Amino acid sequence: MTAPQLSFDELGTPLREVTFVVLDLETTGGSHQRDGITEVGAVKVRGGERLGELATLVDPGTGIPPNIVALTGITTAMVRAAPRMEAALPSVLEFLSGAVLVAHNAPFDAGFLRSACERYGLPWPKPPVLCTARLARAALTRDECPSVRLGALARHFGTRTRPDHRALSDARATVEVLHHLLERIGNLGVQSLEELLALTREASAHRPTQRQRQQRHLAAAVPSAPGVYLFRGPREEVLYVGTSGDLHRRVRSYFTAGERRRRIRDMVALAERVDSVVCAHALEAGVRELRLLAAHKPKYNRRSRNPGRVWWVAPTEEAFPRLSVVTSPKEGALGPFTSHRAAESAVHTLLDAVPLRRCTQRIPARAPSATPCMLHELGRCGAPCAGLQSREEYAPAVTRWRDLVAGRRDAELAALVGEVEVLADQERYEEAAGDRDRLVALIGALTRRQSLAELAAQPELVGARPDGRGGWELAVVRYGQLAAADVARRGVRPMPVVEAMRTGAQTILPGPGPLHGAPPEEVRLLYRWLTSGGTRLVYCEPWAEPAYGAARWGGWAARAREGTEAGRAAVHALG
Incomplete structure (x- = not known):
């Protein structure tokens, strides 16, 4: 244990x-x-x-x-x-x-x-x-x-x-x-x-209810081990899912005055049973929690309101593609975004750098005959709707978009950074601040997409993190999903444990989309674990982030937020 x-x-x-x-x-x-x-x-x-x-x-x-x-x-x-x-x-x-x-x-x-x-x-x-x-x-x-x-x-x-x-x-x-x-x-x-x-603290206002006291027995069979716990209702429905390093102690706390949340007290009053899933370590527990939330959508978890709901930005499938916010992770899409508004903001920022059309009409491949709009007069659109730009002439803009998202080029980011700094030099501080914030968000979205996509493309890698007691927490990751988890305690040779894990790990087949079918939240969780806390890569095929990825501009984004000289637009915006 x-x-x-x-x-x-x-x-x-x-x-x-x-x-x-x-x-x-x-x-x-x-x-x-x-x-x-x-x-x-x-x-x-x-x-x-x-x-x-x-x-x-x-x-x-x-x-x-x-x-x-x-x-x-x-x-x-x-x-x-x-x-x-x-x-x-x-x-x-x-x-x-x-x-x-x-x-x-x-x-x-x-x-x-x-x-x-x-x-x-x-x-x-x-x-x-x-x-x-x-x-x-x-x-x-x-x-x-x-x-x-x-x-x-x-x-x-x-x-x-x-x-x-x-x-x-x-x-x-x-x-x-x-x-x-x-x-x-x-x-x-x-x-x-x-x-x-x-x-x-405030004990008189937050006394445990009689029902909470009566429900204490539900914690009796829960083990003192790390893992996931599930409160179940009278029809075996899952009411609530959580994780803890000590399942018994955490579940027991729901039946004390220390639990003050009204909705959780209501949940405890309905509960008939508490199930537990013992896990090897925190990473496995976190992944299992995400999967259980997605599977059961428990009523009393706030994260269940839109479990796994994310948005992506992808070009449409037509002769002259435009950028669209979608919920399905299409191949080459930018994301994931946790809100529709954030995805739309990224679209507006991207269109300032990539000459894709902004209109939403469908343009036929042959003989388009619409009247050019004002954007054409301003030099911001080639007017394919009026036949003034052919498919061949329009295609490079789509290629630039795809290369930017994939991290094969970053000239567009350089151009946007330059525009922000020009606005600041012209003392147009309010405009500079708005553009800066949108650009920082776009750099973050591109960095996230490129990092997660590279991890999700890995057929297999094995990570080992020190457990703080002389042992190792181990994980096998395949195509952005946790395939196996175990520990090698102090004094136990870790490599035989690693080989046994690889042999018995879950088979995961890659799916469609930038993350190869992996849930975005799970890929994010695995990426954080693999790139922090002293985690070492025991086994992996070549894993590298793109040379022209948005991470190159992470320093500028950080300085812009802090208001340093290199991000002087932030200084001007703050007055």
Whole structure:
């Protein structure tokens, strides 16, 4: 079984490894601006073990009001020989160092300590702060425990130490309450500090529903391994698909107060079962998620609204082709674009450099007789509609388009860059900015198409990425699709694993279009994995991107966005 990886799913800090300092303060009143601290009590714990205690009376420098004396039993005479807060504060901060500050009604105690730091010129260490009152409200129902006051919780859990408004006693009682609450939320699936802090934030407004609590058993059979999980409804329909480095922990989190999304809570209420697919590593899980989203179109995944819906720019099939936005990946098409608007913007930018016609009418191959439009008068169209340009004369424009998309030429990009810089030199900043943005988008689209098309043309390649633990994540890619995935753990020779993978990998036949039938999102995911994270190519046929590809202009595009001298149009546009 493969251990989860931080790069795949943020695992957080296990609660058993967290050091908590449970603090209680007694004061002369309720305002940290006007009142002073009279007593400090703190208990340090980790993994259920008590590591140390700190307790001291503090001289607030003023008399203690009678009502506070009646509540706490601390008198002015008792604190007269005690240290002042400026002397006690460094010891308190040292005791708190590297720990999570825990208190019942934590904003009160943390506020007094923070004000003391400001008053005496000491830096506030900004520890994570956990309020046991908020935690109790998140973990317990009102029927179970109507009040979350410390005394009520101590009675509810039957703590050995009862709070008595003295700092160390109250801190000890809070420790016991904290441990009982951690046991309770552990059953709800909260296992890390990050999940714990998220649970307490706005806990009163985001309590787990009764249905969420009832559904906790759905996570019981889900393994602690990387992979994909599927929530299924009453008719076996897939409601939701997700990935995680630890399937059990992730699925379990859906049944806690940490899950606040309304639509996901509705999904959990409908779920009858959770299926899981254990994967070798994050890449395989990501690919399987994409395929499952495309296959099932689950209602509660936002990505299911238009799964796999992309647009392409391709020339039409007619005597005098024009550029058209289509949804089918035709051979030689430019794309993929994630929106129709982005594809149309690319068309307009391309037509400024490639002399293809802009009109949408069909022009017959023989004897066209239309009247030339204004574009012909402006010198931006050869007017094939009026018979002023033959098919042979028009064909080079189509060839230029195909060569530009394929990365066999980039003169058109150079011309467009020159036009942007001329506009900037003429101080036509608004026009320069608009043209710059459209050109940067076009360069990105061409670079993406050329990179993905080259990968999708590969009959087979094998990548190996370090797993961070002395082993390797392995993947076989064929024609832009994942054909096999495995791991070679530390101490295991990777090449025999690679050869076994290649032998048993899925057979993939190339399809039509620029990506040879591979889904664009999958090719993008594989390309990112293969070109980042220290991935090495174990086996591949010659894989190279075109010499005159748009990637040559990536530096200009980046500088244009940043407003450097080489992209001075961006500087002018920003004023």
